[in-house]
Each structure stands twice: as structure tokens, then as C-alpha cells.
Amino acid sequence: MNAPPITDELIAAHGLSAEEYRRIRELLGRTPTIEELGVFAVMWSEHCSYKSSKRHLRKLPTEAPWVVCGPGENAGVVRVGAGKVAVFKMESHNHPSFIEPYQGAATGVGGILRDVFTMGARPVALLDALRFGDPSHPRTRYLLNGVVAGIAGYGNCVGVPTVGGETGFHPAYDRNILVNVMCVGLADEERVFYARAAGVGNPLLYVGAKTGRDGIHGATMASASFGADAEVQRPTVQVGDPFTEKLLLEACLELMARDVVVAVQDMGAAGITSSSLEMAARGGLGVVLDLDAVPLRETGMSAYEILLSESQERMLMVLKAGCEAEAKAVFAKWELDCAVIGRLTDDGRLRAYHRGRLVADLPIAPLTEEAPVYARPATPPKPPLPFRPDPEALSIDPDAALLRLLASPELASKRWIFEQYDHQVMADTVRGPGGDAAVVRIHGTDRGLALTTDCTPVYCAADPRTGGRQAVAEAYRNLCAVGARPLAITNCLNFASPERPEVMGQFEAAVEGMAEACRALRFPVVSGNVSFYNETEGRGILPTPQIGGLGVLEDLELRVDLALGEEGLVLLLLGESRGWLGQSLFQQMLLGREEGAPPPVDLAAEARHGAFVRELAKDRLLCACHDLSRGGLAVAAAEMCLAGGRGARLEAPPPHLAPAAWWFGEDQGRYLLAVRPEEAEAVEVRARELGIAIARVGRSGGDALILEPAPPISLQRLEQAYESWLPAYAEEPQGGLEDQRDAHGGPGA
Amino acid sequence: MRAAVVTFPGSNCDRDLRVAMESVFGVPVRALWHGERDLPKLDLVALPGGFSYGDYLRAGAIAARSPIMAEIVRFARRGGLVLGICNGFQILTEAGLLPGALVRNRGLRFLCRTVDLEVTTTASPFTAAYGEVRHIRLPIAHHDGNYVIDQDGLARLEGEGQIAFRYRDNPNGSTAAIAGVLNRERNVLGLMPHPERAADPRLGNTDGVPLFRSLLEAVHGAGS
Numbered sequence: 001m002n003a004p005p006i007t008d009e010l011i012a013a014h015g016l017s018a019e020e021y022r023r024i025r026e027l028l029g030r031t032p033t034i035e036e037l038g039v040f041a042v043m044w045s046e047h048c049s050y051k052s053s054k055r056h057l058r059k060l061p062t063e064a065p066w067v068v069c070g071p072g073e074n075a076g077v078v079r080v081g082a083g084k085v086a087v088f089k090m091e092s093h094n095h096p097s098f099i100e101p102y103q104g105a106a107t108g109v110g111g112i113l114r115d116v117f118t119m120g121a122r123p124v125a126l127l128d129a130l131r132f133g134d135p136s137h138p139r140t141r142y143l144l145n146g147v148v149a150g151i152a153g154y155g156n157c158v159g160v161p162t163v164g165g166e167t168g169f170h171p172a173y174d175r176n177i178l179v180n181v182m183c184v185g186l187a188d189e190e191r192v193f194y195a196r197a198a199g200v201g202n203p204l205l206y207v208g209a210k211t212g213r214d215g216i217h218g219a220t221m222a223s224a225s226f227g228a229d230a231e232v233q234r235p236t237v238q239v240g241d242p243f244t245e246k247l248l249l250e251a252c253l254e255l256m257a258r259d260v261v262v263a264v265q266d267m268g269a270a271g272i273t274s275s276s277l278e279m280a281a282r283g284g285l286g287v288v289l290d291l292d293a294v295p296l297r298e299t300g301m302s303a304y305e306i307l308l309s310e311s312q313e314r315m316l317m318v319l320k321a322g323c324e325a326e327a328k329a330v331f332a333k334w335e336l337d338c339a340v341i342g343r344l345t346d347d348g349r350l351r352a353y354h355r356g357r358l359v360a361d362l363p364i365a366p367l368t369e370e371a372p373v374y375a376r377p378a379t380p381p382k383p384p385l386p387f388r389p390d391p392e393a394l395s396i397d398p399d400a401a402l403l404r405l406l407a408s409p410e411l412a413s414k415r416w417i418f419e420q421y422d423h424q425v426m427a428d429t430v431r432g433p434g435g436d437a438a439v440v441r442i443h444g445t446d447r448g449l450a451l452t453t454d455c456t457p458v459y460c461a462a463d464p465r466t467g468g469r470q471a472v473a474e475a476y477r478n479l480c481a482v483g484a485r486p487l488a489i490t491n492c493l494n495f496a497s498p499e500r501p502e503v504m505g506q507f508e509a510a511v512e513g514m515a516e517a518c519r520a521l522r523f524p525v526v527s528g529n530v531s532f533y534n535e536t537e538g539r540g541i542l543p544t545p546q547i548g549g550l551g552v553l554e555d556l557e558l559r560v561d562l563a564l565g566e567e568g569l570v571l572l573l574l575g576e577s578r579g580w581l582g583q584s585l586f587q588q589m590l591l592g593r594e595e596g597a598p599p600p601v602d603l604a605a606e607a608r609h610g611a612f613v614r615e616l617a618k619d620r621l622l623c624a625c626h627d628l629s630r631g632g633l634a635v636a637a638a639e640m641c642l643a644g645g646r647g648a649r650l651e652a653p654p655p656h657l658a659p660a661a662w663w664f665g666e667d668q669g670r671y672l673l674a675v676r677p678e679e680a681e682a683v684e685v686r687a688r689e690l691g692i693a694i695a696r697v698g699r700s701g702g703d704a705l706i707l708e709p710a711p712p713i714s715l716q717r718l719e720q721a722y723e724s725w726l727p728a729y730a731e732e733p734q735g736g737l738e739d740q741r742d743a744h745g746g747p748g749a
Numbered sequence: 750m751r752a753a754v755v756t757f758p759g760s761n762c763d764r765d766l767r768v769a770m771e772s773v774f775g776v777p778v779r780a781l782w783h784g785e786r787d788l789p790k791l792d793l794v795a796l797p798g799g800f801s802y803g804d805y806l807r808a809g810a811i812a813a814r815s816p817i818m819a820e821i822v823r824f825a826r827r828g829g830l831v832l833g834i835c836n837g838f839q840i841l842t843e844a845g846l847l848p849g850a851l852v853r854n855r856g857l858r859f860l861c862r863t864v865d866l867e868v869t870t871t872a873s874p875f876t877a878a879y880g881e882v883r884h885i886r887l888p889i890a891h892h893d894g895n896y897v898i899d900q901d902g903l904a905r906l907e908g909e910g911q912i913a914f915r916y917r918d919n920p921n922g923s924t925a926a927i928a929g930v931l932n933r934e935r936n937v938l939g940l941m942p943h944p945e946r947a948a949d950p951r952l953g954n955t956d957g958v959p960l961f962r963s964l965l966e967a968v969h970g971a972g973s
Binding site: 157158243246334421425427429430 | 759761762764802804860861890943945951
């Protein structure tokens with residue numbers, strides 16, 4: 001093959017700026033080969049290098065006594081007791097999922113699973129945070145069907161339960177949906193594997209699917225905005241094979257249980273190139289690759305294609321020298337391809353040979369450590385104007401308003417989605433989708449992991465700093481609400497183009513807010529990813545710093561649920577209610593406005609309230625508990641009634657608050673507790689001793705929810721409102737071109 | 750009780766099934782690899798749920814041709830107890846040990862939920878321990894659980910009392926709401942619901958336990 005000349009067009013097509021190209025030439029002291037240009041383009045892409053976000057991410061706290069490994073590895077690691085660690089991370093697959101929803105979402109699941117089992121952990125749970133456009137946008141239904149089918153097709157086949165997540169709709173995501181997938185695994189603390197190469201001369205073993213031409217430059221695609229022709233990029237989306245992933249998972253864990261593996265890295269973005277580079281860089285070593293040894297799916301692949309292919313279900317391992325035969329026997333049992341494709345060297349360089357030719361000869365440290373870092377100009381977000389509603393608008397019938405909110409795309413039951421996911425496989429799911437947090441037993445013990453994903457994008461758009469605080473605080477609250485001790489978070493920071501100062505301003509403020517909350521709540525960040533360029537033709541998404549929270553329940557016996565099961569329980573509202581309606585769902589759904597500031601987040605109160613709820617859970621005083629979030633008190637009460645099949649009577653609003661403000665205000669740091677009547681007073685006394693606001697707001701009982709003085713709403717009507725919207729919407733045939741495409745491309749039993 | 754669970758490439762309920770069986774049987778349950786050509790001495794072989802070979806052909810079609818399946822067919826013909834759950838049920842129909850076939854759910858979507866079932870017969874080594882309890886709840890999780898059989902076949906199943914479980918609210922379009930069937934000799938059972946996911950009080954449902962207890966009693970006699 002004749003190497004093409006490196007022209008300005010070629011440089012631009014690789015997403016490199018003229019300045020970045022100048023630096024590449026300076027580092028090499030010569031013109032790069034086409035292969036080398038490709039390697040730089042990927043390693044220095046926003047997706048791999050975090051060049052716009054790095055400076056700001058340093059502000060996030062990453063340490064706590066229970067943190068074993070923070071950001072920088074394939075996933076974060078925290079101690080969860082009984083000698084076990086949880087290994088977890090969340091990642092975005094936004095761009096590919098918009099272009100090709102089934103495969104984009106499926107490979108998103110595949111990638112995050114590999115990040116976890118790469119570290120020697122068995123994946124035990126998946127969660128998905130999804131954002132779609134306006135339900136009336138012609139493409140939304142197609143994308144929803146495709147993404148959900150893709151997640152189901154992959155996760156169900158691999159056999160890891162999808163236990164939770166969230167789904168939201170907003171016109172800002174019309175042309176840029178978000179697919180964020182979180183995976184949690186478990187391992188013995190002393191059996192965690194890191195991606196740090198060691199031992200000059202040790203072989204590099206390639207394992208898994210063969211390398212094809214799919215997904216070349218996926219990382220570069222994910223580092224640019226869409227034009228009007230996003231779908232033309234379909235060939236850059238990879239295709240998933242969950243069956244091979246399952247074999248790879250079992251084979252890797254089987255091999256890692258023996259004493260033969262030094263380091264492992266999955267081949268994600270930029271495939272062989274980035275996995276070998278990153279392992280060598282962390283170990284301060286070099287690597288020599290024989291591209292002719294790579295198992296190929298297609299004939300005639302060039303060195304450039306082999307180096308940059310993003311074919312899925314592949315891993316790269318550093319083995320102890322002499323252990324090749326043992327490793328090959330394990331992979332042969334699982335019918336997987338494997339091949340030694342290189343060795344570690346001590347020269348700190350990546351050298352790749354193809355058909356006897358040295359096609360790349362690059363210094364590793366500059367590629368990984370001297371990637372450009374940008375201090376992008378940022379405009380601080382403008383403070384939101386206050387929400388000044390017409391008092392008449394707030395004097396509403398709470399029953400009718402509640403039914404409207406429960407049937408809104410934001411709040412409506414997501415059963416249609418989560419019933420397509422196997423949330424019970426592995427037989428450790430103690431609380432699946434639909435609770436404040438999912439609870440998964442730590443296999444073979446009586447301990448549990450509590451898991452949640454949270455973010456309220458409209459809050460973040462109005463005030464990114466408060467929104468960042470709120471996202472972290474809500475994750476914390478959801479974990480406390482099931483009785484768990486919050487330990488750490490992962491995140492996906494989804495934003496528009498960092499080249500626009502107002503977007504950088506949003507990003508900086510959101511990260512600052514998150515950092516404040518993480519510090520105040522002792523809830524460090526142990527892994528995460530940044531997804532910029534979520535915009536199309538200059539229109540960006542709402543800033544969406546998606547949080548994935550993990551907590552531990554030391555005794556599953558002490559788990560608390562939101563289901564209101566018994567008659568005659570006293571309902572206590574914990575936390576202060578000021579009737580905050582700025583950016584509330586009530587405003588959005590009933591007044592058609594998105595105005596004002598989001599509710600402020602008092603982090604000290606948040607920590608105090610969370611600790612108090614956990615204490616009550618430990619003392620077995622809570623019959624049910626639910627955090628208050630979108631839709632406020634009335635919605636929280638309705639959700640508790642629906643979960644337990646039991647009604648409740650809630651007292652009329654206090655005189656100083658308008659009905660809408662009392663029922664639907666979104667003040668933060670609040671929980672609705674159900675306690676036995678004979679214990680209510682003791683709980684109130686304890687709260688007051690701690691200076692925590694607490695009020696009796698009602699009682700459970702009957703088969704209707706009553707928001708005094710409004711007429712009762714039967715549970716049947718509540719359920720009808722809550723359960724009907726999504727299935728009717730998702731399955732409605734519309735006849736548009738997009739809808740006729742088969743969104744169920746995958747196989748499955 | 751000498752029992753084993755087979756692992757095919759792509760099985761994913763094999764561990765869950767072993768754990769549930771061990772908790773009821775009180776003895777270790779063997780793990781068998783699909784590539785083995787000999788069966789050890791056994792009372793019961795169970796085929797677990799999952800996606801053997803990715804279900805890339807018809808669900809269960811390739812696994813039904815694994816080396817171990819020839820042995821399992823012989824074992825069943827000699828009267829050995831064979832249980833297939835979900836993908837295991839699909840494999841048993843593909844291997845010709847059970848009549849009928851499992852095709853895509855009526856709604857065309859994967860469905861994971863806990864459903865109401867009727868125990869249609871207790872005259873089998875798999876269901877005897879349900880006794881008077883005829884209404885149970887078990888989880889389902891499948892994409893291809895729609896049981897189909899022709900009219901003659903259905904008449905034979907009904908005539909011989911081979912229908913073991915029926916859905917009370919048919920979630921997948923199965924013929925006659927069939928959720929599980931026995932062979933004529935009643936030593937082979939296939940069912941789509943997952944009793945192994947309902948065998949632990951911590952998970953809030955133990956309606957699967959009597960199925961395993963039936964097997965234990967069938968092998969050791971009641972009272973064991």
C-alpha cells in the first residue's frame with residue numbers, strides 16, 4: 001500500500017487542529033506516518049484525553065478510607081465489607097446510540113461490562129440513565145424502542161441483571177439522546193487486577209472476537225458535534241455480540257483466578273492502540289506489536305485499520321512469560337480466539353510492525369501524558385430570573401394536578417422499559433426497578449449493594465452549580481431512603497460543545513457544585529467519563545451531569561422499601577417545606593413554563609437528614625420510606641400507595657402555603673416516612689433533638705389517596721394514570737419512516 | 750440425591766440453579782460442561798436458562814446438538830429425571846425430548862416479570878409437593894417463550910395430563926396458556942418460568958421450592 005501524503009484535509013478529517021499537528025511534528029521530529037497520525041488523533045481526541053475537562057475534574061474529591069482505587073483505572077474500587085470490593089463505573093454511548101440506537105446502546109452495555117470484568121470483578125448489576133427528546137418529535141419513538149431493545153438484547157444475553165436507572169424526555173435531546181450505562185461488579189479485595197503493565201519481555205495476549213473494519217474512529221466521532229447528516233456516520237458504529245462477551249467474561253474470570261495474568265485492559269475506543277499504550281504507560285514501559293498476528297475477520301486489512309479498529313468483545317492481557325499455553329487452553333475451552341501479538345519492552349516506545357514494515361514508532365509518554373490540555377474560555381452562567389407565578393395559577397385542584405403529573409413522560413411508570421430487562425438473573429436482586437434505589441445482595445452474604453442513578457437536567461440548565469449539587473444529593477438521598485450507607489459515586493458528564501464559552505461555563509459550575517456536594521456528604525467520585533459535543537447544528541442538550549451512586553446495606557434485614565403496606569401508619573414529612581416551585585415539574589406540566597431557580601440544596605441538612613433516616617432504619621422504626629423529588633409530596637405519597645397497594649389520607653396544606661406549593665413544591669432534603677402510630681412520637685422527639693424539621697402529614701389506609709380537602713382518588717385511577725402513558729406511547733404505530741424500521745434487531749430467548 | 754446442572758456456552762442461570770437446588774437438596778450439585786461425552790451416575794440432570802450460543806439460530810437449536818445431549822437423551826429414555834428451565838426448555842424441545850416448540854413472544858418483546866401460574870398436575874416427580882397449592886407466582890424472563898403445538902399434540906398433552914403449569918394471564922401468547930410440559934413418561938419437565946429465582950426467602954418468593962422438594966422426594970421417598 002502506498003502511504004498517502006499527510007495533507008491539511010487529512011489532518012482535519014482526523015479531528016486534529018493545525019496547532020495539535022504542529023505539536024505532533026515537534027514531538028516526533030518528523031512527519032508522522034498515516035498510522036501514527038491515526039494513533040495521535042484517537043489518543044488526543046476529547047473522548048480519550050479529556051483535554052477540555054481535565055483541569056476541572058481535578059476539583060472533585062476522590063478519596064475516603066473505603067476507597068481502594070479512584071479515577072484513572074478502568075473502574076473505581078470501594079470496600080463493601082466481608083472482604084469484598086465493588087468495582088463500578090458509568091459510561092456514555094450517546095453519539096452511536098443516536099446514529100444506530102440498537103447497536104449503539106448494546107455496545108454501550110458491552111463496553112462498560114468489560115471495564116468491570118477487566119479488573120477481575122464479576123459484573124452483578126447494570127443501570128441505565130436515558131434521555132430522549134420530546135415524545136412528539138418524529139424520531140423519539142424509534143430511538144426509545146431501539147435503545148431499550150439494544151440494552152435488553154445485550155444485558156439479558158450476558159446474564160447480568162439490569163436493576164435500575166431512569167428515563168427522561170425533553171426537547172433539548174431531540175437530536176442528541178443520552179445513553180449512560182452503569183455497571184457494578186464484585187471481587188475479592190486482594191484479587192483486583194489493574195491495567196499496569198510489568199515485566200519486560202512478557203507477552204501481550206489478544207483475546208476475544210476477531211478484528212474487523214467496524215468502528216474505526218468511533219472515538220473521533222464521539223468528539224465532534226453532529227451536522228444535519230448524523231446518520232451518514234452509521235458505519236462508524238460498532239456491532240455488538242453479547243454471546244462472545246459472555247464467553248469472554250467467563251474465560252477471563254477463569255484465567256484471572258489463576259496466577260498467570262499481570263495486567264488486563266479491554267479494547268474500547270481506539271482498540272489495540274489505546275489498550276496497549278495505556279497499559280505500557282501506566283507501567284512506564286514500551287511495547288512492540290506484530291500486527292500480522294492479530295486475528296482478523298476480514299482480508300486485506302491495512303495496518304491503519306488494525307491499529308484503530310473498535311471491534312467489540314476484545315481484551316488485551318499481559319501474561320507472565322511462559323504461561324501462554326495455560327492461557328490458550330482456557331480460551332480454547334470457551335471457543336475464543338487468542339494470539340500473542342506483542343511483548344513488553346523497556347524503551348518506552350510503541351512500535352508496530354506490519355508485513356515486515358515498521359508502521360508506527362512513537363514515544364508513549366507524550367502520547368498519553370502530554371496530550372494537549374485546554375483552558376477553554378468559559379462564560380459564567382447567568383443567574384436565573386425568579387419564578388413569579390400568578391397566585392391564581394397556584395390555587396388548583398390537587399387531585400387533577402396529581403393525575404396529570406403521574407401521567408407525564410417524566411414521572412410515568414417505566415415498567416414498559418424495565419420489563420424488557422432481565423432484572424432477576426443471578427438471583428440476588430432483592431429490590432429491582434421502581435424503588436428509590438435498587439438493592440443487590442452480595443452473593444453468599446447477608447449484605448447488599450444499593451444502587452441509583454440521578455440527575456435533574458432542568459435544574460442544571462437553570463443553575464448548573466445547584467444542579468450539580470442536587471444530582472449528587474439526590475443520589476445520596478435515594479441510597480439513605482433504602483437504609484444504605486452511601487459510599488461513592490461514578491458519573492457521566494454530558495454537555496454540549498466545550499468550544500462554546502457558555503457550555504464551558506455550565507461545565508465548570510456543575511463540576512464545582514458536584515465537588516461541594518461530594519465533599520459535604522463524604523461521597524467521593526471514583527470513576528466516570530465526560531461526553532462533550534452533544535449538540536447538533538449549534539443546539540446543545542441540557543447540561544446533564546448524570547450521577548451513579550453506590551451504597552452498602554450491612555444487613556439486608558434492615559432494608560427499607562417505599563411500599564406502603566399496612567393500615568394506620570403515621571406519615572411523617574422529614575425536612576423543611578417552603579413550597580419551592582422554580583423549575584418544578586408542576587410548573588412545566590401545568591403552566592407550560594420552565595422558569596426560576598431550582599430548589600437550593602442545603603448540604604449540611606442533607607447529610608443530617610440522611611444520617612437520621614439511616615439511624616431510624618437501623619432501629620427498625622421505618623415501615624416505609626421514600627425520598628421527595630420531582631412532583632414533591634403528593635407524587636411521593638402516590639408512589640408509596642401504588643407500590644404497596646394501600647391508600648392514604650393526607651391533611652390539608654398549612655395556611656401559609658398555596659396548595660400547589662405544598663403538594664408539588666420540590667424543596668430538597670426531604671423524605672416521607674411511614675411509622676407505627678405508637679412509635680411516631682419517639683421519632684418526632686428524636687428529630688427535634690437533632691434540629692430536624694418533622695411534621696405529621698397523614699395516615700395510611702383505605703383504597704384511595706386523599707389530598708385534603710380534594711375528593712379521593714382511587715388507587716385504580718392512580719395506577720391508570722401512572723401505568724398507561726409509556727406503553728401507549730411506545731407501541732403506537734405512527735407510520736413515519738423512522739417508526740417502520742425494525743428496532744428489534746437482536747436475537748433473544 | 751445425585752444431581753447436575755449443565756453449562757452450555759451462553760448459559761447464564763447455571764449458578765442460580767445450582768444454588769437453589771443445593772439449598773433444597775442439602776448436598777452439592779455437580780456442574781457439567783456441555784462438551785463432556787459421559788454422564789456420571791445421576792438421579793437428575795437440569796438444563797439452565799440463558800442464551801446458549803447466543804440464540805443466534807433458533808433458541809436452543811445448537812445446544813441441543815452438544816456432545817452431552819446425546820447422553821442426556823439416553824439418560825431420559827432410561828427413565829432418568831431431566832429438568833429444563835427457560836433456555837433449558839427450548840433445548841429439550843429442540844432435542845426431541847418434549848413436544849412442541851417455543852417461538853417469539855406475542856408482544857415481540859423480552860418480558861421479565863413475576864406471573865401467576867396454575868399448577869395443572871401434581872402427578873409428577875416435579876410437582877407432587879405442591880399438593881393442594883394450585884396457584885403460585887414465579888418469575889419469567891424470556892423473548893421466545895410462546896409455546897406452540899398443533900391441535901393433535903395439544904389434545905394428547907391434555908389427554909395424558911402432561912401440562913404441568915399454565916399461565917393465569919397468558920403473557921406471551923402460548924397455546925392454551927401452557928407454561929410447562931411433561932413428556933408422556935413424566936420424567937422430563939420443561940418450563941419457561943424460573944423456579945430457581947423463587948427459592949430464597951430473601952428474594953421475597955419461595956413458590957419455586959416445592960418443585961425442587963418434589964424431586965428430592967421422588968428420589969428419596971417422601972419424608973426425606
